Amino acid sequence: MSIQKNDNTIVIHKASIDDQKIIADLGKKTFDQSYGTFFKNKKNLSEYLESSFSLDKIANSLEKSDNLYWLVRDKQDDAPIGYAKVKLNSPSEFIDSNHVSKLQRIYLLKGYEGKGIGSELHHFILEEVTKTDSTHIWLSNLKIKSQAVAFYKGKSYQIAGEHRFTIGDETFDFWAMYKCLK
Numbered sequence: 307m308s309i310q311k312n313d314n315t316i317v318i319h320k321a322s323i324d325d326q327k328i329i330a331d332l333g334k335k336t337f338d339q340s341y342g343t344f345f346k347n348k349k350n351l352s353e354y355l356e357s358s359f360s361l362d363k364i365a366n367s368l369e370k371s372d373n374l375y376w377l378v379r380d381k382q383d384d385a386p387i388g389y390a391k392v393k394l395n396s397p398s399e400f401i402d403s404n405h406v407s408k409l410q411r412i413y414l415l416k417g418y419e420g421k422g423i424g425s426e427l428h429h430f431i432l433e434e435v436t437k438t439d440s441t442h443i444w445l446s447n448l449k450i451k452s453q454a455v456a457f458y459k460g461k462s463y464q465i466a467g468e469h470r471f472t473i474g475d476e477t478f479d480f481w482a483m484y485k486c487l488k
Contacts, residue, residue: 315380315381315382315421315423316378316379316380316381316387316423316426317378317379317381317384318376318377318378318379318426318427318430319376319377319379320374320375320376321368321375321376321377321389322368323365323368323369325368325375325377326361326364326365326368327361328377328386328389329359329364329368329375329377329389330359330360330361330364331359332377332386332388332389332413332415333355333358333359333364333389333411333413334355334359335415336388336389336413336414336415337354337355337358337359337413338351338355339415339416340413340451341448344448344450344478345473345476346476347474347475347476349474350473350474350475350476351473353474354473354474367391372393372394372395372396373391373392373393373394374391374392374393374394374434374435375389375390375391376389376390376427376430376431376434377389378390378414378423378427387414387415387418387423388412388413388414388415388418388423388424388427389411389412389413390409390411390412390413390427390431391409391410391411391412392407392408392409392410392431392434392435392443393407393408393410394407394435394438394440395407395440396408396410396444398444398466398482398484399467400444400466400467400482400484401442401444401466401484403441403442405439405440405441405442406440406441406442406443406444406484407435407438407440407442407443407444408443408444408445409431409443409444409445410445412424412427412428412431414427424457425461428461432485432487435487436487436488440487441486441487441488442484442485442486442487443484443485443487444466444482444483444484444485445458445463445482445483445484446469446471446480446481446482446483447480447481447483448478448479448480449468449479449480449481450479455481455483458483458485459483461485462485463483463484463485464483464484464485465481465482465483466482466483466484467481467482468480468481468482469482
């Protein structure tokens with residue numbers, strides 16, 4: 307399935323195993339662009355990028371039926387500019403429901419933010435997840451990324467709790483945010 311944004315600038319389509327290299331490359335680049343400056347020890351960042359976005363790890367993730375991936379392409383030159391991943395059936399300690407999905411990744415390359423593409427992708431994701439039995443969607447958002455927190459609050463997400471995530475010898479504080487779907 308693919309859609310075209312109203313002004314025909316992007317195409318969103320469901321990713322397949324054939325897209326593993328594109329997703330791995332986008333994952334490394336967009337994660338670095340989004341979070342790289344928050345790492346004090348760049349070795350932690352590079353090791354995380356290599357392990358989390360290896361071709362094998364992405365391929366295994368793409369093959370799981372509960373994982374949904376989408377690629378965003380610039381319609382002008384068909385270049386991949388972002389991607390998203392949702393894990394269906396992903397309960398959270400912060401949400402009192404068994405029908406929960408997690409928005410694990412939604413990233414755009416630097417230079418594509420602030421153009422409405424993230425909102426369009428998010429809207430598309432919600433439409434797709436609403437077709438499942440999920441009643442809620444949740445995500446983790448780095449607390450100090452106030453612009454991202456504001457983005458999700460603007461989409462009616464609420465803060466449900468907080469948690470920490472450790473990469474190498476660095477620990478980061480996150481908000482768990484959720485939204486009711488039904």
